[in-house]
Each structure stands twice: as C-alpha cells, then as structure tokens.
Amino acid sequence: MSAFYAGLAExxxxxxxxxxxxxxxxxxxxxxxAVVSTIALIDEVYGELVDGAALGKCVVVSDIQALIPAAQAA
Structure with missing residues (x-):
C-alpha cells in the first residue's frame, strides 16, 4: 500500500x-x-485496470482501494 499512497501523494x-x-x-x-493518473498508478502498482467512471465517483481514498480487489477478481 505504501507505493500506492506515495503515488497518490504525487x-x-x-x-x-x-x-x-x-x-x-x-x-x-x-x-x-487525477482520475487518469490514478488509473495509471493502479496499473503500475497492482497490474490491474479499474473503470474510469467508477473511479471518478470515488469520494475518499478507501473508495479507490475498494475498486482494486474488484478489478483483480474480474
């Protein structure tokens, strides 16, 4: 998670x-x-692609984090 948080901070x-x-x-x-940059960050850190529309609806960081396991399961 630290690489992900560092990327978000950037x-x-x-x-x-x-x-x-x-x-x-x-x-x-x-x-x-920021959404496009976060899609790239998640791809870089986790090797997963998340839906941009779903990502755009996120309100807090934990919302973003909840999308990652869903992408991994797909």
Missing amino acids: IFEIDTAEITPNLELAAYNWDSL
Whole structure:
C-alpha cells in the first residue's frame, strides 16, 4: 500500500503522510487528470485496470482501494 499512497501523494502534490483511507479526494483536485493518473498508478502498482467512471465517483481514498480487489477478481 505504501507505493500506492506515495503515488497518490504525487498526484495530489501533498506529503505521503497526509494520505489516509478517509482523505477526501475533492479537497485535492479530484478531476479527470487525477482520475487518469490514478488509473495509471493502479496499473503500475497492482497490474490491474479499474473503470474510469467508477473511479471518478470515488469520494475518499478507501473508495479507490475498494475498486482494486474488484478489478483483480474480474
């Protein structure tokens, strides 16, 4: 999870320590560029592709994390 959190911190341009499961994405420019960057991050870290529309509906980091096992199961 640390590589994933480090990647999110880079996308949001914040310190890795600030990334928590309850971090609200809207507070950190959760826009289409961030969604595309997060898709690439998940692919890089986990080797899985997640649905962009589902990812765009995420509200907190734990919502993103919940999509990863679903992608792995598919």
